[in-house]
Amino acid sequence: MLLHLLINTLIVGSGYALVAMAFRLMNSVSPFFNMTIGAIAVLGGYIAYALLGFGLPLYLVVIISLLASSLFSGLLEIGIYTPMRKHGASPMVLMVASLGVYTIFESVIHLIFGSQYQTLGSISTSHMLNIGFMEIPLVQLLIIITSFVVWIFLNYYLHHTFMGKKIRAVNDSATLADIIGLKNNQIILTVAFLTGIILGLDGILVGYDTGLEPTLGFNLLFKGMIGAIIGGIATLNGAFFGAMFLALAENVGVALFASEWRDLIAFVIFIAFLSLRPQGIFQKKENNQ
Amino acid sequence: MEYLINLAILFSIYSMLALSLNMVIGMSGLVSLAQAAFYGIGAYATAIGMTSLGLGFFTTILLGIVINVAIAFVVGKILARFQYDYYAIVSAGLSVIVFSILLNWKKVTNGALGIYGIGKPVVAGYAFYSNSAFLGLALLFTAAIFALYVWIDRSSFGRVLKALREDERLTHVMGYKTKYYKSVIFVLSAALSGIAGAFFASYIAFIDPTTFQLKEGIFLFTIIIVGGLSSAVGSIVGALILISLPEVLRFVGLPYEIAAQLQQIIYGALLVLMMIFKPQGFFGKFRM
Numbered sequence: 001m002l003l004h005l006l007i008n009t010l011i012v013g014s015g016y017a018l019v020a021m022a023f024r025l026m027n028s029v030s031p032f033f034n035m036t037i038g039a040i041a042v043l044g045g046y047i048a049y050a051l052l053g054f055g056l057p058l059y060l061v062v063i064i065s066l067l068a069s070s071l072f073s074g075l076l077e078i079g080i081y082t083p084m085r086k087h088g089a090s091p092m093v094l095m096v097a098s099l100g101v102y103t104i105f106e107s108v109i110h111l112i113f114g115s116q117y118q119t120l121g122s123i124s125t126s127h128m129l130n131i132g133f134m135e136i137p138l139v140q141l142l143i144i145i146t147s148f149v150v151w152i153f154l155n156y157y158l159h160h161t162f163m164g165k166k167i168r169a170v171n172d173s174a175t176l177a178d179i180i181g182l183k184n185n186q187i188i189l190t191v192a193f194l195t196g197i198i199l200g201l202d203g204i205l206v207g208y209d210t211g212l213e214p215t216l217g218f219n220l221l222f223k224g225m226i227g228a229i230i231g232g233i234a235t236l237n238g239a240f241f242g243a244m245f246l247a248l249a250e251n252v253g254v255a256l257f258a259s260e261w262r263d264l265i266a267f268v269i270f271i272a273f274l275s276l277r278p279q280g281i282f283q284k285k286e287n288n289q
Numbered sequence: 290m291e292y293l294i295n296l297a298i299l300f301s302i303y304s305m306l307a308l309s310l311n312m313v314i315g316m317s318g319l320v321s322l323a324q325a326a327f328y329g330i331g332a333y334a335t336a337i338g339m340t341s342l343g344l345g346f347f348t349t350i351l352l353g354i355v356i357n358v359a360i361a362f363v364v365g366k367i368l369a370r371f372q373y374d375y376y377a378i379v380s381a382g383l384s385v386i387v388f389s390i391l392l393n394w395k396k397v398t399n400g401a402l403g404i405y406g407i408g409k410p411v412v413a414g415y416a417f418y419s420n421s422a423f424l425g426l427a428l429l430f431t432a433a434i435f436a437l438y439v440w441i442d443r444s445s446f447g448r449v450l451k452a453l454r455e456d457e458r459l460t461h462v463m464g465y466k467t468k469y470y471k472s473v474i475f476v477l478s479a480a481l482s483g484i485a486g487a488f489f490a491s492y493i494a495f496i497d498p499t500t501f502q503l504k505e506g507i508f509l510f511t512i513i514i515v516g517g518l519s520s521a522v523g524s525i526v527g528a529l530i531l532i533s534l535p536e537v538l539r540f541v542g543l544p545y546e547i548a549a550q551l552q553q554i555i556y557g558a559l560l561v562l563m564m565i566f567k568p569q570g571f572f573g574k575f576r577m
Contacts, residue, residue: 032374033374033377033378080561080565084564084565089564089568090373091373091374092320092373092374092377093564093568094564095374095377096510096514096560096564096568097560097561097564097565099507099557099560100556100557100558100559100560100561100562100564101557101561102557103507103553103554103556103557103560104553104554104557104558104561105557106553107550107551107553107554107557108550108554110550110553111547111550218503222382222385225378258393260389260392260393261389261393263385263389264385264386264389264390264393267382267383267385267386267389268386270379270382271367271379271382271383271386274370274371274375274379275367275370
């Protein structure tokens with residue numbers, strides 16, 4: 001029972017962690033509550049759905065979908081948010097604009113693909129893996145692996161490559177980075193592309209696991225964002241472990257009460273953390289507000 | 290004619306909501322996305338009060354106000370710790386929590402099935418069954434809320450709110466208890482949106498939780514962004530524009546499903562365009 005709960009936490013948490021890390025990464029160079037994070041993932045999932053419908057091989061489908069979500073992410077940043085920021089838009093204004101973009105996106109997806117649930121395929125039900133005491137679907141194992149690989153990769157990328165150093169420099173102070181001659185826009189665009197790929201992966205995996213619907217974007221966004229914030233938005237590891245913690249808290253809550261209270265539990269935890277410990281679980285001091 | 294009256298009733302309900310939301314967002318600079326929650330609580334107070342408890346319409350308005358004041362007082366205390374975009378995100382979270390309770394507390398709210406058969410207001414034996422009489426009553430309340438808005442806007446209380454909107458720390462330093470002012474306007478606004486909820490429940494006669502989602506809060510926000518932040522007239526104009534927009538689309542002859550999505554696309558585009566070109570709205574005075 002306890003082991004089941006932990007495995008399930010790992011599965012759910014890994015899904016949240018992918019979005020949480022993407023949110024954190026994007027937020028580090030483009031600091032506002034970006035409401036379109038979930039939409040980028042959903043786009044990746046739906047493109048994969050459409051391409052699979054045309055009968056393309058899986059590896060091509062994955063590559064094209066990831067390119068599409070990455071491009072979408074980059075276009076939003078370069079086409080809308082960066083120009084707005086350049087004209088002095090506050091984080092609040094940017095957030096509202098991204099809310100508008102999300103609303104448009106959701107309706108366009110609705111018009112093209114309809115409102116019903118679509119799943120990418122049946123590997124979730126047909127491929128079960130026996131890990132001794134329980135069976136878990138292959139796709140859920142893939143979610144766990146993907147999330148850990150992305151986590152390790154990003155840790156390496158941010159701390160051991162030149163681009164990673166530049167990203168952290170912009171995160172520390174965009175003005176200073178600009179003064180010493182870093183091309184901030186180029187760095188932001190790189191991060192947007194990278195975030196798009198991570199989110200696209202998440203979208204495809206979610207498409208295989210639970211299925212896609214137009215309104216999925218807000219769900220993905222909020223869980224990822226809550227994970228990132230309760231872990232301490234200022235670090236990548238905070239986002240990763242915060243997402244895991246959120247999944248654990250939700251699962252314990254669901255085990256104690258009922259599954260329909262999952263969202264309520266997540267948001268209560270979110271507000272409790274922002275009120276009582278705004279710097280997150282893993283941060284010592286420094287208030288982000 | 291009946292069609293126009295129907296539109297006018299919706300317009301007046303949304304005007305009440307827009308005015309009360311503008312007190313919080315426009316006048317005081319507190320970007321709350323939780324207004325749909327208080328709207329919903331007001332509607333449910335009337336629905337439950339009139340069906341299960343057998344109360345009259347005006348008693349249930351009072352009931353809704355009392356519940357909203359109590360909840361808004363607590364919620365306002367939580368929100369008072371935040372500013373700007375954090376305020377917006379936390380209030381959005383609170384909206385999701387209230388929606389989740391309306392949806393899942395089945396014993397009281399009947400869950401996703403909603404509540405049927407909500408009655409009409411009765412004054413001294415006269416029941417407002419005809420839509421035109423109902424419209425009259427709704428407009429009366431809208432006018433009262435409009436007057437209240439203008440009165441607060443011109444009062445010293447409103448001036449303090451506008452001062453703290455521009456610079457909360459400075460206002461605090463000058464000796465005003467900004468937390469108290471923020472709390473009072475938030476509670477007042479919640480109470481007023483409860484009234485709008487009561488009218489909605491009584492007019493439609495059936496409510497379910499989906500009407501009071503975060504999306505509705507964002508829609509109300511769009512109304513006052515388009516109309517104008519911190520402007521009573523702007524609130525009304527915004528409601529008028531966004532309530533008549535779907536009807537225009539319907540007249541063009543689009544199928545319902547496409548029109549509904551197109552409407553959302555236009556709302557979204559309005560938000561983006563307003564943010565890029567005129568973040569304070571057409572008639573607005575406050576720039577976020």
